[in-house]
Amino acid sequence: MTKMSDRLKIVFMLCLAFVTTGGQHFESKVAQLLQDETEDIKCFVELKDLTCFWEEEEERNNLQYTFTYSYENKNKMACVVSSLSLLASNKTVFFCKLPKTPFFTTLDVQVFRDGRMLYSRSLNAENYLFLDPPRNLTVLSSGKEGQLNVSWLPPLLKYMDDSMIYEVRYAVEGSNMGKVEVIKVSTMLVLLGLQSDTRYKVWVRVKPDGVAYKGYWSAWTEPVLGVTQPSDLDPLIMVLVLFIGLILCLLSMTVILSHHKFLLKKLWPDIPTPEHKFPGLFTVCKGDFKEWMSQNNSSMWGRSVQVYTEELPSPLEVLSEVSLTSHGTSQREERKPVEEDEEKESERSDSGLTDRWREPPQAHWLMEQLRALQENPQSLSQSLLVQSHDTYVTLNQNSQGDGEREVDDVFEETLPLQTLFTTTGTTSLSTSHSDLGSLQQSSGSGRLSSQSSFEYPNQTWPPKGPGYTYMAVADSGVSMDYSPMSSSRITELGRHRMYTNDYKNEIFLHKWPLFGEHNKSGSESCMGPVW
Amino acid sequence: MQTFTGLVSVLLVFLWLGGNLVSPLRPICDLRVLDHFVREARDSEVIMRGCRGGCGAMKSYFVPLTSVDFAVLEHMDVNGQAVEVQTGLSLLDQALSNAMKTVSNSPLANALDNNISNIHSLGQILHSLDLQARSTVLPDDSAPASTQTQEVSSLPELLQVQSSFLRGKVRLLLSAAPACQRQNS
Numbered sequence: 263m264t265k266m267s268d269r270l271k272i273v274f275m276l277c278l279a280f281v282t283t284g285g286q287h288f289e290s291k292v293a294q295l296l297q298d299e300t301e302d303i304k305c306f307v308e309l310k311d312l313t314c315f316w317e318e319e320e321e322r323n324n325l326q327y328t329f330t331y332s333y334e335n336k337n338k339m340a341c342v343v344s345s346l347s348l349l350a351s352n353k354t355v356f357f358c359k360l361p362k363t364p365f366f367t368t369l370d371v372q373v374f375r376d377g378r379m380l381y382s383r384s385l386n387a388e389n390y391l392f393l394d395p396p397r398n399l400t401v402l403s404s405g406k407e408g409q410l411n412v413s414w415l416p417p418l419l420k421y422m423d424d425s426m427i428y429e430v431r432y433a434v435e436g437s438n439m440g441k442v443e444v445i446k447v448s449t450m451l452v453l454l455g456l457q458s459d460t461r462y463k464v465w466v467r468v469k470p471d472g473v474a475y476k477g478y479w480s481a482w483t484e485p486v487l488g489v490t491q492p493s494d495l496d497p498l499i500m501v502l503v504l505f506i507g508l509i510l511c512l513l514s515m516t517v518i519l520s521h522h523k524f525l526l527k528k529l530w531p532d533i534p535t536p537e538h539k540f541p542g543l544f545t546v547c548k549g550d551f552k553e554w555m556s557q558n559n560s561s562m563w564g565r566s567v568q569v570y571t572e573e574l575p576s577p578l579e580v581l582s583e584v585s586l587t588s589h590g591t592s593q594r595e596e597r598k599p600v601e602e603d604e605e606k607e608s609e610r611s612d613s614g615l616t617d618r619w620r621e622p623p624q625a626h627w628l629m630e631q632l633r634a635l636q637e638n639p640q641s642l643s644q645s646l647l648v649q650s651h652d653t654y655v656t657l658n659q660n661s662q663g664d665g666e667r668e669v670d671d672v673f674e675e676t677l678p679l680q681t682l683f684t685t686t687g688t689t690s691l692s693t694s695h696s697d698l699g700s701l702q703q704s705s706g707s708g709r710l711s712s713q714s715s716f717e718y719p720n721q722t723w724p725p726k727g728p729g730y731t732y733m734a735v736a737d738s739g740v741s742m743d744y745s746p747m748s749s750s751r752i753t754e755l756g757r758h759r760m761y762t763n764d765y766k767n768e769i770f771l772h773k774w775p776l777f778g779e780h781n782k783s784g785s786e787s788c789m790g791p792v793w
Numbered sequence: 794m795q796t797f798t799g800l801v802s803v804l805l806v807f808l809w810l811g812g813n814l815v816s817p818l819r820p821i822c823d824l825r826v827l828d829h830f831v832r833e834a835r836d837s838e839v840i841m842r843g844c845r846g847g848c849g850a851m852k853s854y855f856v857p858l859t860s861v862d863f864a865v866l867e868h869m870d871v872n873g874q875a876v877e878v879q880t881g882l883s884l885l886d887q888a889l890s891n892a893m894k895t896v897s898n899s900p901l902a903n904a905l906d907n908n909i910s911n912i913h914s915l916g917q918i919l920h921s922l923d924l925q926a927r928s929t930v931l932p933d934d935s936a937p938a939s940t941q942t943q944e945v946s947s948l949p950e951l952l953q954v955q956s957s958f959l960r961g962k963v964r965l966l967l968s969a970a971p972a973c974q975r976q977n978s
Contacts, residue, residue, distance in 0.1 A: 366859045366960055366961025386957065424824060474828070474961075
């Protein structure tokens with residue numbers, strides 16, 4: 263007895279389990295057909311059993327209904343009506359599941375309520391298959407780039423597994439754009455053309471192919487994630503790229519090494535220093551030229567003279583005389599007391615400024631100037647520093663003995679030029695002004711008005727340090743216009759102006775290595791007022 | 794004496810050949826052939842639905858039963874199924890031929906003719922699968938309706954029966970044919 267009861271219990275539990283497993287999908291199928299199917303009485307086949315159901319809005323008892331079916335002119339058979347409450351939509355459904363469903367024949371189904379026929383339908387059961395979703399959906403990387411292997415198990419239906427059609431839907435994880443692939447009979451598919459190293463979601467559903475059996479699309483499976491392989495570079499291409507890269511590197515290295523000096527010069531130009539010309543000036547005397555000069559004797563002089571004689575001539579700026587008497591005094595007020603000596607200093611001609619100088623007088627004159635400076639050590643320290651980058655060139659018709667000749671030369675741009683060396687680069691601009699003031703005035707007709715010659719000081723100079731005296735001279739050339747002197751001079755000076763503009767920077771930079779610190783911009787700024 | 798034995802041997806050879814009316818065919822296991830026939834049977838139904846005039850007279854036809862119970866089918870042997878199918882095909886062949894005589898609509902007549910030739914082809918297929926019933930004697934119209942037959946009263950019903958029969962019993966038999974099972978395994 264206990265054995266029997268136990269067996270019954272087991273059977274009951276199994277039946278319950280069987281029913282519940284069917285019920286999971288059953289309810290969802292019913293819900294879906296309620297929405298999609300237009301017939302009053304809706305039927306579908308699940309696991310070879312036909313189920314027909316209908317919806318009832320009013321409160322009814324299932325016992326009120328009578329369900330009958332018949333086929334092939336046989337007698338009507340009855341079916342037990344059950345009720346189901348759909349939780350999702352809160353609806354009540356009455357259904358009947360045929361115990362033995364005949365396929366490939368016309369079924370006549372009828373529903374009666376209280377003796378009256380409610381619904382009637384004729385259908386072939388094989389046309390309304392509603393399958394469960396495929397099971398065991400697996401998505402694996404296929405080992406190739408941009409591919410995924412998708413596989414699943416077919417529905418558990420004997421005799422029907424060769425009549426199935428599947429739909430595979432896949433999309434990038436997180437994206438709503440999906441693609442669909444249709445595949446017949448086979449339960450395996452290789453997805454192609456995918457992005458590499460990307461996560462994909464895959465769904466599958468199934469339907470009868472419509473030849474022997476027809477039906478509804480099953481529900482989609484739960485999505486399964488798959489990752490495509492990261493793109494790997496073809497090893498041959500990698501090797502080739504590396505090889506070519508190596509060759510290019512070697513070539514570039516060879517080029518660089520063979521021209522390293524040239525490249526270095528271009529990228530990191532040497533700042534020319536006059537150190538090699540003035541041994542010990544920077545190392546021993548710490549830049550103190552006075553001290554250095556005192557240390558060195560005539561050998562140094564000769565060398566420096568030689569330096570100057572090596573200078574290539576630069577265009578000569580011809581200027582009129584500068585009358586410095588009145589303004590020279592006014593300027594003195596501005597000047598430092600030390601500079602007073604400078605005024606009295608004889609100018610030294612700058613061989614580098616002119617290309618029309620005759621060398622012998624130039625050298626002779628230079629020597630004289632140097633001797634003069636040597637007698638006055640104070641001024642020397644200020645005026646003879648080679649590294650000073652100011653060079654004022656003045657015309658002094660009366661300063662030289664051969665003034666007459668030189669006057670003519672002026673017009674031909676061959677007048678001897680007097681140069682004043684300013685103090686060191688650290689001097690203020692006022693110093694340069696004072697130097698201007700020290701311009702000797704010629705007594706000739708080409709005299710610069712003292713006013714005009716000192717227009718310079720009134721103008722703002724850049725604090726970089728005095729520019730080229732050349733420039734100063736050029737400016738004073740402008741003031742020349744005001745003088746009522748000969749127009750020919752003006753025109754010539756105009757020419758000079760042109761020259762100053764053109765030659766200025768280049769010459770001083772190229773021909774004056776000693777004066778490498780000359781401020782180019784200073785000269786440019788000087789040019790400003792000229793124009 | 795020698796000529797006599799020679800003649801006998803020749804006769805024996807002929808008899809042996811005569812025993813096998815048709816040379817053994819390669820088994821046709823591809824069900825797509827049957828699917829093609831099924832589609833053409835469905836086309837006949839469609840043409841029938843659209844036929845206006847000359848669509849055959851109201852006549853009763855004896856047709857096979859088409860219903861399939863899968864539970865029963867599992868327990869049925871293949872030979873039993875083969876007999877059922879063969880009989881049914883014969884019935885359909887006869888019925889369709891009778892129906893075609895009353896049809897004047899040319900598309901419908903062509904469709905029916907197509908169906909008849911398909912049924913003959915199915916016979917060949919069954920033969921290739923070694924499933925053809927030995928007895929090929931067709932029952933005539935006057936034969937009583939066996940338990941395996943049913944009566945229909947119109948051509949549309951006949952066509953529907955044909956379609957169901959092909960999709961159901963014939964297909965299940967072909968898919969269960971041992972010759973094809975051996976090939977698959």
